[in-house]
Amino acid sequence: MVRRGIDAWALGAAVVLGAITLASPLVGVAAWQPAAMAGAVAAGLLYVTCRVLALEPLLERAAGAGRPPLVFLLLPFGLYLALIPWSIHERAPDGDEPWFLLTTHSIAYDFDLDVANNYRNQDSLAFMPRAIEPQPGDPETDDGTIRSRHGAVLQAVMAPAYRLGGRAGAMVVLAALAALGAWLLLDLTAFSQDARARLAAYAIFSFAAPFLIYSQQIWAEVAAVVLAVAAFRWIDRLTGGKESPTTETEGAEWRMWALLALSLALLPAIKLRLALISVALALILVLRLAPARRRRGLLVLAAVGVPSALLVLWSNRAVFGTVLGMHSWNELEVYREPASKLALGLNGLFFDLAYGLIACAPIWLLLFPGAVASFRRNRRLLFEVALIAGPTLLLVASRREWYGGWSPPFRYGLVVLPFLALLLVPLFERRPDLGRQGAEGSAVRSPAAGIVALALVLALLSGALTVLFVVEPGWTYNLADGRHHFLHHLEARTGLDLARLLPSATRARTATWLLPVLAVAVAILAPRVRRRSVAAACAGLPLLFLAALPVLADSLPTRRLEIESAAVHRTGGNQEPERWTLDRTRYPEAWVLPEGSRAEAAVIPGGDRVEIAVVLRVIRNRAAPVTLVARAGGQELGRLTFAAGSDDDWQTRAVAPAPWPAGAQLVLEVPRGNAMPANGLAIDRVDLRWQ
Template identity: 30%
Template structure:
C-alpha cells in the first residue's frame, strides 16, 4: 500500500507502530500466547555441547546471509598479513598488495593500511599479526572460507565455555541458558563470530582467563596437582597482546587475579611457574617485536599518534554502551540484566569476589578503549571493542536471572531477550547485513528500515563528534523511562485481573510500548523536531512501486483509488541538506544526498536566493556528473533518467551555488515497473560519455572521464543508456600489455576476442531500443598493473581491457 502521508492531526508518535515496527506487535502477541501457559525447561543431556552447536548454527546462518558484505572494513588487511606469513614468511605487506594477493577475497583495489614505516623502510600493517597467524593454517587449507569455518568453530567453543561458566557460578541450568542467550543472540557476538577481527578470538582467550579464576576456586578444595591446565591458561592469556595492543590490559589484569588465587591451591608454586613461563617469554617477544620493527618498545608506535585524551573517556564509555549506531545496549538491551547481576553479585558474600574481579578487569579495559578516539571500531558491527569481555557478561546475567523472583522483572527480562533476538535477526537477514554497518555521519541504518515515517534517529541516544548533548540527554530520558516502567510493571503484580500469566504479559508489553513512545516523544521535543520523516517514507513508497508487482494505492483525502502510475508523480520529495563528508576540497561536500533511488525519471527543482553558480548531479561521491548546469533565474528543472536503481542522487555545487541554493524538490515523473527493470542490483557509479551514459553495477570496473577499464581476470556488468534511441553502439576495445581474452555479452548476443598486447578492436553491440538501455557483461581472462609495467607509475589497479564508447 503506497500511502505517503495520513490525513488528520494525529501526533507523530501515533505512527510508531507502522512499517516494520508492526512486527514487534506480532512478536509481543506471540510471546503473550506462549506466556499464557506454564512451560518446563527442556533438560539437555550435554548442555555445553548443545550450546556450542547452537552458536555455530546461528553464526553459520548469519555468515551465509551477510556473505556479500564480507570481508569488509579491516578484515582484508588481517588476511593480507596471513598471506604474507604463508607466502613470504614475514609480515612485510607492500609486495603482497602490489601483487594483488587480496583479490582472492576482495573485488576492488586495496591499499596497505599503515601509519608508520618500519625502521628498514618497509611497510608493516597497522594491525597486529596475532589473529592473522591464528587463522593461517585454515587459510592455507581452504582460503577465506576455511578461515570463516575456523572462526565459527572457535566462537562455538567459546559459547560452550560461556554456558559452562555461567552454570558453574549460578548453579542453575535455566540461569545458564539465559546468560548464554543474552550473549550469543546479540548482534555484537553473532557478527564477530565469523568476521576476521581479533575481537572474537580475543573474547574466547579472555574467557579462558575467567575459567582459570574459577578453576583456582575449585582446586582450592581438591587435591589436584597437575600443572598442564595452568600452562595452557598462561599460553592463552599470553596470546592476547599479539591479537591487539589494547588486549594487553585484559591479559595483565586477569593474570594478576589468577596469581592472587593460586596460593590456596595444591602445588601452588609449580602451577604459578607453569602459568607464568609462557607469558614471560611472550612479553619479552612482544616488546622485542616493536623494537625490531620500529626501533622503540612503545606498542602504540604503529598507530602514528592516534588522538587520545582523558577527555574522550566519558563520550567513549557512553557511546560504546548506548549510542544507537555503535553501542551495545540499543541492539541487546537484555545485557542490562548483566549490569543488574553485577549488583546482585556485589551484595552476596559468596559471589562478591566474582563481581570485584570482573570490574577489576573490565573497568580498566573500557577506560583504555575509550581513551583513544576510535571506540566505534571503524567499519564493523556494533560494539566491536566490547566483544573481548562480552562472554564474561553471561555470568552476571545468569546470576541476575536467579535473583529475579517477581513476575514483572522476569517478564521484562524475557521481553528484552526477545527484542535482542529480533534486532539481531533484522541486522542479519536484511540487505546482506548492511544495516549493521553504520557511519558516524548519519543515524543508525536500521531505524529508517524499521519505520521510515518517523525520525527515530533523533528519538534515541546518538553521539556526534561536535555535540555530545544528544547522547547524554537520550541516556537520561531512556534511563528514566526504563526505571519508571520497571516500577509500573512491578505494581501490576497486585492487580487482580492480571493474575493470569497471559494477561500480565500483555499488560507488561503495553507498559513497555507506552514508555518507549514517551521516551521518543520527549527526545523529539528536546531536539526541537516534530518527529515526522516524510522523505524516507516517500522513498520507501517509490521503492515498493519499483519492486512489488501487485499494489493497491488510495488517496485517503478523496477516498479514491489511485492508478499505479499516478502515485509517483503525486510525491514531491524535499530532502534536508546533507551532513556527509566530501572529498579533499570544501566544495566536494555534497549539498544533498538522496539514497537508494529506484529506476525511473526524475525532475530536480532548486530553490535559490538568487541566480549564480554551477550545480553537478551524479550518483556517487566522485568527480563524475550526469548533469551539470547553472543555477539560473528561470528555475528550469534538471531531468534525470535512470534505467537501473542507483546508489544515490548526489548534488554538488561550486562556492557560489552553495551560497544561493536554499533547497531542492525531487519530482518523480515515472518509476519503472518490476517487469521493466534491467537488474535487481543498483549502480555504484555512472559516467556520461560522448554518445551514452554508463552505469557501473559493481566495483570491478574503473571509470575514467573518456572511457573505462574492466578489471583483469574478472567479469563486470555495465548498463549503457544511449543519448538517442538506436539499434547498435560501437565500442573500442584496447588491450593492456598482456595476452587477453575478452568477452562481451548483451542478453543472448555475445562476442569474444583474443587480443594481443596493446591490440585494439571495434565491436558493434546490439541495444535494447524498447527499454532505452542495455545490460552488458564484460569478461577478461588476464590483466596487468601499471605500476609493474612502468616503474614511474603509482597505479596499482589490476586492469584488463580499456573500453571507449565511440558512436
C-alpha cells in the first residue's frame, strides 16, 4: 500500500513538474525550467523504480513463459520517450550524431548512401543549426561520391521514421531500440529463480547512466546492444533454456538458428570491432551445444558467418581500399601494448572521472562484488561474461581513444554492459538458508545488509547524476583533458582543485590508482557485513568521501598544479592543444602564457621550503629570450630563462629550493617583451616538492 502511494505521488509530481517545465517560458519564468525538469526526471525515475519493484509478482508468475511481460518493455520506452522533447530542446546533435543523421537523411530522401550532395545542399540544417563538412576518414571516390565511415545499418532502420518526423522520429527509433535492449536483458536473467534479483539488474541497466543517456542520443552502439543481447537470447533457447528445441518444432528451431545467425552477421556490419562480440557468442554456442548437435551448429554458423564476413571485408575493400575499413592491422596487435597502458585504459573505462562507467553512475561499482558472487554461485555465467566482455575491453583499452572520442561515457564498452549487468543477479539473489530450514519464514537468506545499504546509497548518487545528465545533456560530453564539466564549474566557483583527488586516466595521478582500489575493496567486503549498524556505517563511506572532498582539497598539500584547471586564475593565454583537436591524448594538455601574462593559484603548503619543477615548452614567435618568474605571493622564488636559440621541445626545468611564506599563492609570470609578436610558454604542469 505504501509503495502504491509512492507510485501515485511520484507520477503526479512528474506530470505537474513536466507541465511547469513546458509552461515556464510561456509565463516569463524560463529560468525555472532546469529546476522543474530536474524534479520531473527525479520523480519519473522514482516512479519507474517503484513500478518495477511492484511488478515482482507478475514476473514470478511469468517465469514459465517464453518472454517477460510487455510491461517491462513499455516502462523504459515510456520514460525514454518522455525525455526526448527536452533532449531535442537542450542539445543539438553532437559527436558522430550529425553524420549518422545525414546518412539517414540521404537514405530517406535520396534513397542512396552518397552524401556528397547532402553536404553541398547543407541538408544538416534540417536537424541542427549549422552545416557540417565530411568527417576525417570518410571515403571519397574519383567521381566525387562521398560515403560516411559509419556504415548504414542503423541509419537504414531510422530512415522511415526520420522521413516522417525528422530528428525526433529518429530519436523515437533509438528509444524503442533501447527499451527493447532492456527488455531482452530481463529475459536473459531467467537463469535465476529470484524475480527481485532479476528486476534489480534490469532497473540498474535501464534507468541509470550511461544507458539512459544513450537512449536520448543517436549512436550505433544502442543497436549493437540489441543485436548482441538478442543473439545471446537465441543461444539460450538453442542450448536448453526456455523454449528449447527439444520442446519446439523443427521449423521453430530453424527460425532460431536463422535469427541467431542474422544477429551475429549484423554486428560487424555496424562496427567492425563488434566482430569480437560475434566470435565470442559463436564460441559460447559451440561450447554449450551437446556433441550430437554441435556439427549442425558449426554448419549453420559457417553457412551464414563466412559469407557475411566476406561481404563485410569486400565492402570495406571496395569503399575504403582496405579490408579493415578505416582501421589498420596494428590496432589488433594488443599483445604489443605495454601492460601499464592496458591497465590505465581499463582503469579509465571504469573509473576515469570524465568517461568512466562508475564515475557516471556509482551503482556500477556493484559489478565487482557481483563478479565475486558469480564466481561462488554461477561460474559458467562469469566465464561467459568474461569471454564476451574481456576481448572487447582489452582492445578498447589498448587504443589512444579508449574513452570513445567525443561521446558520452563508456561508449566503446556499451555493447558489453548488458552482459556485465547479468553479474548483478547473483549478488542480489535470495538463497536458501540451509542452517535454518526448520524455522518458519527463515528458509531464505536475503542479501547481506552491507550490500543492500551500499546499493541504496550508490543508487541515490547514481540517480542524482542521471538527473544532472538529463537536465544538462551537454555535460555528458567531456574533452580528454582530465577535466569534468560539473567539477570544472565547482572549481571555478570555489577555487579548490577538486580533480586532483579523483581518478583520471588522461591525467594519471595517485588518485587514479588509490581511489579505485579502496572503492573496490569496500564493495567486495560489503556482502560480508550482516549487522545493520555496521552496514549503515560502511554504506556511508561514499557520502563521507564526497562531503570530505572540499575539506581534503583545502587541506592536503598541493604537489601538482594543472595550469589549465579552473582553480587557477590566468590573465591571458589559451589552452593547448586547441579545444577541438582530434585525438587529444597524443598531446600534453597545457596552457600557453604569452609574454605579459601570469597564472595564479592557491597552494596548500606541505613544508617550509619548496622546489618547483615546471614541464613546459617555448612558443617562439621571434628570436628573443623568454623568462618565467615564479613567485610566492610578492616574494620571488626564482627565474627560468630560455635563450633565443634554446630547445623549444617539451622539457622539465626546476627552480632551486626556496622558503615558502605562509598563506602565499603561487604566481607564474612571463614578463612582457619589448617587441611583437609575443613569445610565450606552454606549461603542462607544475610539480611542487616540499621539504
